Amino acid sequence: MLKIPENQVAGHFARNGKLGPLVDGSGRFYKPLQGGDRGCSEVSFYTSFSLDGRIPDHIRRFFPTFYGTELVEASDGSGLKSHLVLEDFTAGRVNPSIMDVKIGSRTWPPQAPEKYIAKCVEKDHGSSSLLLGFRFSGLQFHSINETGFWKPGKKSIQGFSADEVQLVLRNFVSSNTSKELELKPDCAFASVVFGGPTGILSQLLELKAWFEDQTVYHFFSSSIHIMYEKQLALQGKNPRAEIKLIDFAHVVEGRGVIDHNYLGGLCSLIKFVSEILKVTNKECQTNVLPKDAQRDHDMSVNGTYC
Amino acid sequence: MLKIPENQVAGHFARNGKLGPLVDGSGRFYKPLQGGDRGCSEVSFYTSFSLDGRIPDHIRRFFPTFYGTELVEASDGSGLKSHLVLEDFTAGRVNPSIMDVKIGSRTWPPQAPEKYIAKCVEKDHGSSSLLLGFRFSGLQFHSINETGFWKPGKKSIQGFSADEVQLVLRNFVSSNTSKELELKPDCAFASVVFGGPTGILSQLLELKAWFEDQTVYHFFSSSIHIMYEKQLALQGKNPRAEIKLIDFAHVVEGRGVIDHNYLGGLCSLIKFVSEILKVTNKECQTNVLPKDAQRDHDMSVNGTYC
Structure with a gap:
């Protein structure tokens, strides 16, 4: 019995009698x-x-x-x-928070038909892709206190500025995610989701090392799906932070050249993630409190993850 | 007393009453x-x-x-x-061999006027830039036995394929560079020019590390000037292998984003250079000869640098 996926954030949706996964x-x-x-x-x-x-x-x-x-x-x-x-890499996950990030400042292979290129060029210019080297295609952020989540439409997120992207990434790893991103995100889960030897940053860096070397495939209009489970993070458990590459309708042969378009965008995303970790770590260091205060601090949500 | 530079390889030339450096x-x-x-x-x-x-x-x-x-x-x-x-970073250099490599698959800042972008898009498509992430803007290869050098026109080199780029890079570090690149390049100087702690690859990697982090400047249509002196290499001296960044008429502010376009192209160039070193090292390893043959081999030009 096939059914509509609960955790799809981008692409065509199989809703209202439409064709989708x-x-x-x-x-x-x-x-x-x-x-x-x-x-x-x-x-x-x-x-x-x-x-x-x-x-x-x-x-x-x-x-x-x-x-x-x-x-x-x-x-x-x-x-x-x-x-x-x-x-189905969201199977078995409870309320996963998800980002779908389309990588590359250019979403079209040089060999594509002129008409298709023209369409993509227009989309890329109107989105974050050209300036940032990537754009958001879909987001789903669960909050910790309610069953609700923030799942904005594609049109509203694909043109985000550098500042907005930073805010989204900070909210992704925060315990106080608000639907309209109006609060100051606490980045409570930054170190357990983005950081550490198995965190998102480590995975992105492994991928980067491969892209610096591989000349087999060039990936256009392909996404990185980033996810973790906030409830697990909140309970101090492994939050199952994971990246998956998806959407391969525009992959072409590398012919002895690295995929510099993908690699550039990936490095740009890595820089954003690194900055959040850097700031979070710095805040933790400057937040060294006197012994008594430290005890109280440890009991707050921030302290637990900071 | 100002005079026309001897070792300029790209840009406008101050010859025949024209305006140039x-x-x-x-x-x-x-x-x-x-x-x-x-x-x-x-x-x-x-x-x-x-x-x-x-x-x-x-x-x-x-x-x-x-x-x-x-x-x-x-x-x-x-x-x-x-x-x-x-x-003038060629001052004091004797017969420097030079490559001018324009970095980036895109040579125009997103903020540029539409007409300028259209012109650049056409040039980028017609050159190696789009596929390789960089293109040659100028070359000057000295041969070791004659006073002559190979200095092809810009039009003939800016559209090189991946195979041609590899051949050019191999010729750059060879003792048997021929004007038409028709010989099999021996890569005799690969390890001393491209390799080692102060070689071209190390310098490119230092630059890469900076580009992974810096969000101050975005460099469009800017070149890396790569040079060394073949005579010094032939004499077993330090060949003064050096990179310099040039041409900054299209630099824009980074505004919190890395220069993913430059970084991607730089990584592509690094991959080409690394491959030549990898092949050269492998050839050296498989070329381990019996003792007597080794002595003869050591006396050949190849042996000296291999």
């Missing part, structure tokens, strides 16, 4: 093949990638597992349709 | 202020950069020293004209 509730994600060349292109990427012996395991884990294609009943009621069957 | 023969380079906003823009970059306390010394050394502006007799006979007075 489905999940089986036991770990598989069914993505309908996109129209035109894009569907075929994504299938051939997954097929080639899953067989590619040049991809080291510590990098392969950042990609969804590929289970082939399958004809399943489409969400728009149009009958059987070919779907990519992929790992 | 001049040198005083004792270490200063006079660059006429470019037309339109570009002249002013370059002066204000040099002024701001020379006073900028945020630039660490190990990075500042990669930029030409700035001595202000001065009215001097222009090379085209048009009378006194304002010139940037810069360090």
Whole structure:
């Protein structure tokens, strides 16, 4: 029994009789093949990638597992349709907070048709991509006190300025996330989500090292999906902070050249994340309190994670 | 007494009554202020950069020293004209081999006028920039046996493919550089020019580390000037391998974002250089000869540098 995914933040949504991805509730994600060349292109990427012996395991884990294609009943009621069957990496997660970040200042391969390039150039100029080297495609931030979450529309987030991006990233790892981002985020979970040997920053840096070297694939209009579980963080448990690369309808061969467009955008994102950790660590250091005060401080939410 | 520089490889040339840069023969380079906003823009970059306390010394050394502006007799006979007075970093060098590499897949700042962007987009598409993240703007390769050198025109080199770029970089550090690059380059000087703690690769990596962090300046249409002296390398002396950043008519403020366009192109260039060193080192390792043969091998030019 396939159903609409709860934690999808970007792309087409299978709602109101529209065509979109489905999940089986036991770990598989069914993505309908996109129209035109894009569907075929994504299938051939997954097929080639899953067989590619040049991809080291510590990098392969950042990609969804590929289970082939399958004809399943489409969400728009149009009958059987070919779907990519992929790992559903939000399966088993409770209220994951998610960011979908489209990487690269340029979202089109140089070989693309002129008309397609023109469309992308316009989108890139109107978004954060050109200036920042990446843009948000989707966000879902859970708050800790209510069952609600903040899930803004794509149009409202893809043109964020550097300051707005920083604010969003700080809110992502805060215990006081507000729906309109109007509060000063406390960055309570910054060190456990972004920091540490298995945190988001470490994972992004591993990915970066691979992109500095690999000349096999160039990824255009592809996203990094960043997620963790706030409830776990709040309980002092491992918050399952994880990145996954998604959306491969515009992957082309590298032909001996690194993917400088992706790498540049990735480094820009890394810089934003590093700055938040740097500031958080500095605040912690300057917040060294006298012994008595320290005890009280330790009991606040801030103190627990700072 | 100002004269035409001997070792200029790119830009406008002060020849045949044209306007171009001049040198005083004792270490200063006079660059006429470019037309339109570009002249002013370059002066204000040099002024701001020379006073900028945020630039660490190990990075500042990669930029030409700035001595202000001065009215001097222009090379085209048009009378006194304002010139940037810069360090002439080829002064005192004998037959330097030089590469001028324009960094970035995009050579225009997002804030530039539409007409200028359109012109640059066309140039970038027609050159290596879009695919490789950089392009050659000028080359001057000395051969070791003759006084001649290879100095191809800009048009013939700026559209080089990945394979051609690799061939050029290999020729740059070879003892058997031929004018038409038709021989198999021996990469005899690869390890002493590209490799080692003070070699080109180390310098590029220092620059890269800075670009991963700095959010002060974004450099568009700016070049890295790479040079060394082949005669010194041949004599087993320090070949004075050095990089210098040049051309700052299109520098804009970073406003809290890294220069992902420059960084991506720089990483692409670094990958090409690293590959040559990797192959050279591997060839050396597999070229381990029996003792007697080794002695003969040591006496060949290859053996000396391999």
